[in-house]
Amino acid sequence: MDHAATHAIVRTLTVPQVALIPGLPLAAFAILIFFGRRLGRMSAWLAVAALAGACAGTLALAGPVVHGDRVAVSWAWLSATDPRWTIGFSVDGLSWIMCLVVTGIGSMIAVYSTGYMADDPRFSRFFAYFSLFCASMLTLVMADHFVLLYAGWELVGLCSYLLISFWFEKPAAAAAGQKAFLTTRVGDTGLLLGILLLIFSGAALHFDQLGMVRAHLPQGLLTVISLCIFLGAVGKSAQFPLHVWLPDAMEGPTPVSALIHAATMVAAGVYLVARTMVLFTPESLQIVLAIGVITHLFAATIALTQTDIKRILAYSTLSQLGLMVTALGIGAAGAAMFHLVTHALFKALLFLGAGSVIHATHEQELDHLGGLRKRMPWTSTLFLIASLSMGGCVFLSGFWSKDAILLAAREVMPWLMWVLLGGAAMTAGYIFRLYLRCFHGEASRHGGHGEHQAHESPAVMVLPMAVLAVGAALAGLLTGSPWFHGLFSLLGHHEAHPAPQAISNTLHAVGGTPPHGGGALDVPILVLSTAALALGFSLAWVVGFRRRNLLPEPLRPLGRRLYTLAYHKYYIDELYGRFLIQPFLAATRALARFDHAVIDAAVNGAGRLGGAIGELKREVDERVIDAAVNGIARVAKDAGEALRWILSGIIQQSLLVVVVSVVALSIALLR
Amino acid sequence: MVVLIAALAALVLMSALWVVTLRNLFRAALSLGLVLIGVAGLFLVLEAEFLAFVQILVYVGAILTLVVFAIMLTSKVQGRAPDVSSRQPAVAGAVSLTLFALLTAVTQPIVWAQAPGVAAVPLATLGQQLVTTLVLPFEVVSLVFVAAMVGAIAIATSTRPPER
Amino acid sequence: MTPAAVSLVVMLSNALFCLGVYGLLARRHAIALLLAIELILNAAALNFVLFSRLLGHAHGQAFALFIIALAACEAVVGLAIVISLARSAKTVFADDVNLLRG
Numbered sequence: 001m002d003h004a005a006t007h008a009i010v011r012t013l014t015v016p017q018v019a020l021i022p023g024l025p026l027a028a029f030a031i032l033i034f035f036g037r038r039l040g041r042m043s044a045w046l047a048v049a050a051l052a053g054a055c056a057g058t059l060a061l062a063g064p065v066v067h068g069d070r071v072a073v074s075w076a077w078l079s080a081t082d083p084r085w086t087i088g089f090s091v092d093g094l095s096w097i098m099c100l101v102v103t104g105i106g107s108m109i110a111v112y113s114t115g116y117m118a119d120d121p122r123f124s125r126f127f128a129y130f131s132l133f134c135a136s137m138l139t140l141v142m143a144d145h146f147v148l149l150y151a152g153w154e155l156v157g158l159c160s161y162l163l164i165s166f167w168f169e170k171p172a173a174a175a176a177g178q179k180a181f182l183t184t185r186v187g188d189t190g191l192l193l194g195i196l197l198l199i200f201s202g203a204a205l206h207f208d209q210l211g212m213v214r215a216h217l218p219q220g221l222l223t224v225i226s227l228c229i230f231l232g233a234v235g236k237s238a239q240f241p242l243h244v245w246l247p248d249a250m251e252g253p254t255p256v257s258a259l260i261h262a263a264t265m266v267a268a269g270v271y272l273v274a275r276t277m278v279l280f281t282p283e284s285l286q287i288v289l290a291i292g293v294i295t296h297l298f299a300a301t302i303a304l305t306q307t308d309i310k311r312i313l314a315y316s317t318l319s320q321l322g323l324m325v326t327a328l329g330i331g332a333a334g335a336a337m338f339h340l341v342t343h344a345l346f347k348a349l350l351f352l353g354a355g356s357v358i359h360a361t362h363e364q365e366l367d368h369l370g371g372l373r374k375r376m377p378w379t380s381t382l383f384l385i386a387s388l389s390m391g392g393c394v395f396l397s398g399f400w401s402k403d404a405i406l407l408a409a410r411e412v413m414p415w416l417m418w419v420l421l422g423g424a425a426m427t428a429g430y431i432f433r434l435y436l437r438c439f440h441g442e443a444s445r446h447g448g449h450g451e452h453q454a455h456e457s458p459a460v461m462v463l464p465m466a467v468l469a470v471g472a473a474l475a476g477l478l479t480g481s482p483w484f485h486g487l488f489s490l491l492g493h494h495e496a497h498p499a500p501q502a503i504s505n506t507l508h509a510v511g512g513t514p515p516h517g518g519g520a521l522d523v524p525i526l527v528l529s530t531a532a533l534a535l536g537f538s539l540a541w542v543v544g545f546r547r548r549n550l551l552p553e554p555l556r557p558l559g560r561r562l563y564t565l566a567y568h569k570y571y572i573d574e575l576y577g578r579f580l581i582q583p584f585l586a587a588t589r590a591l592a593r594f595d596h597a598v599i600d601a602a603v604n605g606a607g608r609l610g611g612a613i614g615e616l617k618r619e620v621d622e623r624v625i626d627a628a629v630n631g632i633a634r635v636a637k638d639a640g641e642a643l644r645w646i647l648s649g650i651i652q653q654s655l656l657v658v659v660v661s662v663v664a665l666s667i668a669l670l671r
Numbered sequence: 672m673v674v675l676i677a678a679l680a681a682l683v684l685m686s687a688l689w690v691v692t693l694r695n696l697f698r699a700a701l702s703l704g705l706v707l708i709g710v711a712g713l714f715l716v717l718e719a720e721f722l723a724f725v726q727i728l729v730y731v732g733a734i735l736t737l738v739v740f741a742i743m744l745t746s747k748v749q750g751r752a753p754d755v756s757s758r759q760p761a762v763a764g765a766v767s768l769t770l771f772a773l774l775t776a777v778t779q780p781i782v783w784a785q786a787p788g789v790a791a792v793p794l795a796t797l798g799q800q801l802v803t804t805l806v807l808p809f810e811v812v813s814l815v816f817v818a819a820m821v822g823a824i825a826i827a828t829s830t831r832p833p834e835r
Numbered sequence: 836m837t838p839a840a841v842s843l844v845v846m847l848s849n850a851l852f853c854l855g856v857y858g859l860l861a862r863r864h865a866i867a868l869l870l871a872i873e874l875i876l877n878a879a880a881l882n883f884v885l886f887s888r889l890l891g892h893a894h895g896q897a898f899a900l901f902i903i904a905l906a907a908c909e910a911v912v913g914l915a916i917v918i919s920l921a922r923s924a925k926t927v928f929a930d931d932v933n934l935l936r937g
Contacts, residue, residue: 649933656759656766656860663769670777673840680847687851690870691858703870706851710877713844717888719896722903726880729903734873734910741914742866745921763860771853778845783838789891800893801900808897812904819908823915 016073018089021057021099022138024050028131036124043124044114047131051110054138055103058096065096070208072144090144090207097337098141098271101344104471105263106134108464112352113255115460116359126166126253133159137264141271146195146205149272153191153236156265157184163260164252176248183245187235191272194228197221210278219281226284229276237269237321240295244573246318250310254355257310262317262351263344270324270340274333289329293419296322298570300426304433304544305567307366309354312434316390317347319427323405326420332408338476339401346389346398346472350431352465353383356457357438366437373439375455378462380439382469387435389472391428391533394526397476403525410525421532428536433544441545675716683709696746700738707731718791844885851878863928865917869910876906 028050036043061071074088091099110130117126136159140152158181165177198205201221203213214222233239238246249261260266273280273288280288299318306312320343327336356379363369373380389398402424409417456462542548551559565571646653686709689702707730714723801809851874858871880899887895921927 647936648930649936650930651932652759652860652929656762659766659770659856659860663766663773666773670773673837673843676840676843680843683847684850684854687854687874690874691854691862691867696864696866699867699870703873706874706877710881713847713881714884717844717884719884719888719899722884722896722899725900725903729907730873730877734907737910737914738866738869741917744918745866745927760861763857766860767853767857770856771849774849774853775846778849779842781842783841783889789889791888792891792893792896797893797896800897805894805897808901812901815905815908819911823911826912826915826919829919 017057018061018071018073018091018142021054021091021103022089022135022142024053024057024135025131025138026135029128029135032124032128032131036128039124041114041123043127044110044117047127048107048110048114050131051103051107051134054134055100055107058099058103061091061096065091065093074144086145086206087148088144089139089142091142094271094274094337095141097341098267099138101267101341102134102137102141102264105344105348105468106130106259108467109255109259109263109348109352112258112355112461112464113253115458116255116355117253120253122166126163129159129162129166130255130259133163133260133265137268140268144207146198146207150188150191150195153188153232153268153272156268157181157188157236160184160249160260160265163256164249166252166256170251172248173251176245176251180245180249183242184235187232187242187269190228190231190235192232194225194232197225197228201225207275210276214278222279223281223284226276226280227287229279230273230284230288233269233273233325234291235269236272237266237325238318239269239291239322239325240298241572243295243299243318244576247311247314247569250308250314254310254351254358257314258348258351258355261314262347266317266321267324267340267344270321270328270336273325273328274337277328277331277333285329285331287329289326292322292325292327292329293416294322295319296326296423297419297426298322300423300430301566302569303430304426305563308364309357309366309369309434309438310351310364312366312430313347313350313354316350316427316430319423320347320390323402323420323423326416327405327408330408330412330416332405335401335404335408338404342389342397342401342472342476345468345475346386349382349386349465349468349472350390352461352468353379353386356461356465359457359461360455366434369438370441371439376439376457378456379465382462382465383435383439385469386472387431389476390431391536392424392529393533394530395477396473397471399529400476403522403529406525406529407522417528421528424529424532425536425539428533429540429544432537432540436540436545672716676713679709679712679716683713696742697739700735700742703738704731704735707735721794721797841885841889844881848878848882848885851875851881863930865920865927865929866914868929869913869917872909872913873906876902 025047028047032039032043032046039046064071070090070092072088072090074086074090076085077087078085110127113126113130117123120126133156136152136155138152140149140156143149143152161177161181164180165174168174168177195205198213201217203217204210217225235242246261246266250257252260296319299315299322303312303315303319306315320339324336324339324343327333327339356376357369357372358364360376360379361369361372385396389396392399392402406417406420406424409420549556549559568574683706686702686705690699690706693699693702707726711723711726711731714720714726855871855873855875855878858874859868862868862871880902883895883899883902885895887893887899917927920932924932926932
């Protein structure tokens with residue numbers, strides 16, 4: 001199909017069954033939360049079945065979506081008060097791709113988890129949270145309304161917290177969960193602010209009406225709104241400066257890292273920006289670009305120095321997310337989404353492979369690993385495929401997506417392309433360093449750890465990895481290459497708005513443009529990216545694997561200092577701790593002291609005052625009132641006693657009274 | 672006629688005064704007899720002959736006799752001891768004088784119309800009324816008689832003097 | 836009957852009545868009380884008969900008859916009480932009987 005111009009959405013179909021796609025995992029969550037313990041092993045398969053069902057549902061929508069239709073279902077929510085408030089799901093090309101990624105990769109990881117989490121006592125709860133996460137993520141990507149997206153956003157954050165601190169007996173895991181939640185909260189506040197600004201400026205909140213919003217609001221306000229929304233993405237997609245939670249999140253089980261922190265949740269930020277791209281002004285896009293580039297390079301340098309395999313992969317994720325955000329910053333939303341899909345595939349595979357290694361050896365440190373290629377052939381091969389894909393080896397998925405971004409960069413800002421090539425070289429560097437150190441070389445001390453002889457993982461773990469490997473290898477070829485570019489046709493549709501395509505003078509939306517010039521392979525880019533891969537690989541071999549120091553003598557101290565700086569993650573965590581967290585905690589302690597000393601004292605004082613008043617009242621009651629009442633009684637009694645003589649019992653006395661009364665009455669009546 | 676009434680009135684008043692002041696109870700009772708006779712005389716003057724005779728027969732003949740018997744019977748208890756009259760003569764006197772003043776004040780201003788030619792009530796009429804219009808009070812009075820007799824017998828026979 | 840006569844008789848009955856009240860209030864002996872009561876009743880009967888004569892109506896005389904009859908009953912019962920009182924309380928004075936003392 002020809003996509004030089006973006007297409008308008010052909011039509012919108014209302015299909016209520018669309019609600020099943022998030023509905024099935026949600027139902028699985030509900031069942032597993034209540035009956036999971038009773039279901040035992042079955043809970044895993046229930047979750048897998050729910051996800052597979054959702055995947056099937058997504059695939060069933062392929063027909064209309066590929067044609068350019070939008071499949072939607074919508075319910076009146078508060079529309080009695082304001083027609084803006086209907087809620088529903090809408091699946092267009094962009095959402096459909098995300099759904100496919102979530103359900104497809106999610107199913108694979110669920111199957112993998114049945115093996116990985118087999119010995120865990122809280123087995124069923126893991127799958128309950130897993131299902132809830134998938135349901136929330138699907139809600140997020142299928143929402144047609146900002147508020148529903150925000151609801152899914154928050155739920156996803158909650159599930160991330162629950163799953164990171166799944167092994168909450170480990171204090172590190174609990175702390176990591178808290179850190180993740182709080183850091184993304186900072187970002188979420190931005191998103192909420194953006195939504196509120198939209199509401200108060202009277203704009204529409206449905207995603208298909210954002211074009212009109214862009215047309216009606218002033219530039220400055222749009223910049224603020226889009227930056228607020230981007231703040232949400234910064235938090236969720238762990239961009240600098242809110243990236244600190246992602247490495248710590250590796251405390252969670254590895255399937256969690258694979259799904260949430262590689263493939264899906266962190267991609268939600270990228271999705272959000274892609275979805276609301278039309279609201280971004282040139283000013284806000286510049287900031288997006290800046291943050292993306294900083295994150296990409298900064299995380300890559302750290303990844304080169306780390307020794308925990310999961311940490312390396314975490315920083316790798318940060319770096320790749322930065323790359324996606326960079327693509328967004330130059331307006332290449334299509335390329336960013338393409339890279340999101342391929343990254344999901346190979347990064348999930350990398351994490352599952354790492355999980356496989358950890359499951360087999362119970363080791364995470366590179367220093368304790370090595371030479372696993374012989375004992376774990378499958379894992380090793382699949383890991384290699386993923387690494388090649390990530391590095392940008394020709395014809396593999398990662399190559400196509402990375403080149404799409406490089407192409408877009410070359411169109412817009414040539415110097416950016418060189419920077420990204422540098423980043424690509426570093427990417428290849430750290431990933432092959434990891435691969436070589438882990439699977440090649442002599443078997444290190446791990447053998448000395450006794451019983452844990454490394455063995456290949458069971459089929460239930462290897463098969464999903466294999467499926468992902470196929471995707472990591474071929475998906476890019478089939479969807480984004482010059483010969484098959486279905487993905488871009490899908491993505492092109494969502495950007496059709498009545499608004500002008502030109503976002504600024506220097507940028508233009510390239511979402512609809514497939515890479516490599518729409519029909520031919522762009523050879524210069526191919527050469528450059530392969531050169532970057534080669535450079536990275538050779539550096540990894542020499543410096544990372546063989547451990548030779550290539551720097552000349554005078555520069556070695558500098559090199560060592562730079563290395564230490566990168567190794568300690570540029571001390572960002574420590575900075576935050578000293579300048580943000582400690583003052584905050586000190587303030588809370590001060591407030592607690594104030595609360596205790598002043599407010600509690602006041603409240604207790606009030607209580608004591610109440611008590612004192614009660615005492616006083618009691619005194620008054622006893623002395624005064626009782627005395628008065630008793631006094632009255634005594635007076636009455638004494639009066640009675642005094643008057644007692646009247647009742648002498650003598651008849652004549654009574655008669656006297658009678659006669660006197662009669663006389664008196666008569667006299668009175670006479671008058 | 673006024674003279675006759677005046678004379679009888681004087682008799683009655685004097686005797687009544689004796690009744691309420693004489694210390695000797697026996698003499699007081701006899702004075703009552705005089706009062707009753709005087710009143711009977713007045714009845715005669717008022718042309719209620721039957722009633723005068725009934726007054727003499729029943730009041731003087733029966734009731735006064737009964738009273739005298741009672742005095743005799745109870746005199747043993749007190750002996751012919753002085754009947755110290757009254758506990759509160761002053762108060763009682765004041766009260767009764769007030770009452771008299773009141774009654775007089777009410778009745779004196781009334782001018783009694785000279786009703787010409789109203790005849791006295793003949794006995795036959797009285798008899799007739801008693802058994803026609805007034806038959807109910809008539810019969811009730813007989814009931815009261817029965818009750819009084821039974822009551823008197825009950826009271827007089829049931830009481831035993833308690834042990835001191 | 837002349838008005839003078841009428842008012843004389845009325846005055847007489849008033850005076851009798853008041854003397855009876857005096858006796859009732861002032862005398863101590865129980866039987867003396869009964870005598871005083873007889874006075875009162877007679878005063879009333881006199882009044883009745885007077886007005887019966889004045890108005891030519893038989894009811895006055897009939898009522899006076901009833902008064903005499905009831906006086907008899909009352910005297911009987913009263914005297915029975917006095918005698919039983921004399922027997923049990925060994926007294927005939929009304930102010931000695933103060934069992935109703937409050």
